[in-house]
Amino acid sequence: MFVGRRSCWRQLQASFFRLLCLIPTGFPVRSVDMQRPTDNVTVRQGDTAVIRCYVDDKVSKVAWLNRSNIIFAGQDKWSLDPRVELVTKGQLEYSLRIQKVDVYDEGQYTCSIQTKERARTSQVFLIVQVPANIYKVSEDITINEGNNVTLTCLASGRPEPMITWRLLNPSAEPLDGEEYLDISGVTRTQAGRYECKASNDVATPDVKYVNVVVNYPPFIKDAKNSDPQVGRMGVLQCEASAVPKPEFEWYRDDKRLSNGQGLSIQMMGTRTLLLVSNVTEEDYGNYTCVATNRLGIHNASVFLYRPGTGKSLNGVVAVTHSVWLLLGCLICLLLKC
Numbered sequence: 001m002f003v004g005r006r007s008c009w010r011q012l013q014a015s016f017f018r019l020l021c022l023i024p025t026g027f028p029v030r031s032v033d034m035q036r037p038t039d040n041v042t043v044r045q046g047d048t049a050v051i052r053c054y055v056d057d058k059v060s061k062v063a064w065l066n067r068s069n070i071i072f073a074g075q076d077k078w079s080l081d082p083r084v085e086l087v088t089k090g091q092l093e094y095s096l097r098i099q100k101v102d103v104y105d106e107g108q109y110t111c112s113i114q115t116k117e118r119a120r121t122s123q124v125f126l127i128v129q130v131p132a133n134i135y136k137v138s139e140d141i142t143i144n145e146g147n148n149v150t151l152t153c154l155a156s157g158r159p160e161p162m163i164t165w166r167l168l169n170p171s172a173e174p175l176d177g178e179e180y181l182d183i184s185g186v187t188r189t190q191a192g193r194y195e196c197k198a199s200n201d202v203a204t205p206d207v208k209y210v211n212v213v214v215n216y217p218p219f220i221k222d223a224k225n226s227d228p229q230v231g232r233m234g235v236l237q238c239e240a241s242a243v244p245k246p247e248f249e250w251y252r253d254d255k256r257l258s259n260g261q262g263l264s265i266q267m268m269g270t271r272t273l274l275l276v277s278n279v280t281e282e283d284y285g286n287y288t289c290v291a292t293n294r295l296g297i298h299n300a301s302v303f304l305y306r307p308g309t310g311k312s313l314n315g316v317v318a319v320t321h322s323v324w325l326l327l328g329c330l331i332c333l334l335l336k337c
Contacts, residue, residue: 040124040125040126040127041124041125041126041127042127042129043101043126043127043128043129044101044128044129044130044131044202044203045101045102045103045128045129045130045131045158046100046101046102047100047101048097048098048099048100048101049097049098049101049105049126049128050087050095050096050097050098051095051096051097051098051109051111051124051126052087052093052095052124053093053094053095053096053111053122053124054092054093054094055091055092055093055094055113056092058115058116058117060114060115060116061074061113061114062074062094062111062112062113062114063111063112064086064094064096064109064110064111064112065109065110065112066107066108066109066110067107067108071084071096071109072086072096075088083098083099083100084096084097084098084099085097085099094111096109096111098126101126101128102128103128103130103158105126105128106126106127106128107125107126108123108124108125108126109123109124109125109126110122110123111123111124128158129158129159129200129202130156130157130158130202131157131200131202131203131204131206132155132156132157132161132198132199132200132202132203132205132206133155133156133157133198133206134153134154134155134196134198134206134207134208135154135155135156136152136153136154137152137153137154137196137208137210138150138151138152138153138210139210140210140211140212140213141210141211141212141213142212142213142214142215143186143212143213143214143215144214144215144216144295145186145187145188145214145215145216145295146185146186146187147185147186148182148183148184148185148186149182149183149186149212150180150181150182150183151165151177151180151181151183151194151196151210151212152179152180152181153165153179153180153181153196153198153208154179155179155198155206157198157200157202158200158202159200159202160200161198161199161200161205161206162178162198162199162200163177163178163179163196163197163198164178164196164197164199165177165181165194165195165196165197166194166195166197167190167192167193167194167195168192168193168194168195169192169193172195175194181194181196186212186214187214188214188216188243190212190214191212191213191214191243192211192212193209193210193211193212194209194210194211194212195207195208195209196208196209196210213243214243215243215244215293215295216242216243216295217242217293217295217296217297217298218240218241218242218246218291218292218293218295218296218297218298219240219241219242219291219298220238220239220240220289220291220298220299220300221239221240221241222237222238222239223236223237223238223239223289223300223301223302224236224237224238224302225302225303225304225305226276226303226304226305227304227305227306227307227308227309228276228279228304228307229279229307230279230280230281231278231279232278232279233275233276233277233278233279234275234276234279234283234304235273235274235275235276236250236273236274236276236287236289236302236304237271237272237273237274237302238271238272238273238274238289238291238300238302239270239271239272240270240271240291240298241270242270242291242293242295243293244293244294245269245270245293246270246291246292246293247291247292247293248265248267248272248289248290248291248292249289249290249292250265250272250274250287250288250289250290251287251288251290252285252286252287252288253286257274257287262276262277262278262283263275263276263277264277272289274287274289274302276304279304283304284304284305284306285303285304286301286302286303287301287302287303287304288300288301288302289301289302
């Protein structure tokens, strides 16, 4: 089998060099300079590639081939591709120029020379590089806290691009992931804009983004008391963190409060205000702020205090009163009142 293939190859070469004999001799070709190194030619997709071949005056016939297909025989163009042309500067160069190179142009090109003594070839391998291109990326996603999520980023390019991930807020540090970024038990701190970057040093990296929204139940992170004087306005505040945005309710004991009768409830995004106009003695006391969304509920106590007092201050006053009462009883016993 091996001998048969070698025989076929020799027959192919013989046929080609017989073909060279048919090339017109009007082109002043020269023999190839075999001392000149023939490196690979690397070009970016869409650019122009020049595959060079240098000759001297000993040449009788010359041609360009690609994958055994004849491109030029002497000055006669055999290829039908309009992007391909011959470059002949003076009488020392017999080079091939390919405009708007594409990936299917990649491969081995052979400059074949026939001299009176023997046939010679100069081979150059054309490498076509393709900029990185992200052709598939996950759509924006909304997920509940604690669930798992996988983000996808697929890219093409030559050489094969490297894919990296970053969560842009707050630190934008690199994440462990390539084509697929797996996040197990996602938390609210992992919500944000994710950047997928594909790069292969051929051109500017291609970048795409995925927004991840993490739903979680409300958590009241700030509740502010108020200590207005009688006849003034009291303002109680309650702020919650939640996704989706929380809804708020206000209670006094077990009674849900609403607008009217000196009360006004205001909603401002993740914050609510309870306004008590013209405060009376009956208005002082404990109020409850309740934040809810479809994932859960959270509440906090907010106090409307008398001026100059507070939860801790009331406790101190009560303890102080008890201490003085105890001291009074001890003194009375010692003096045998």
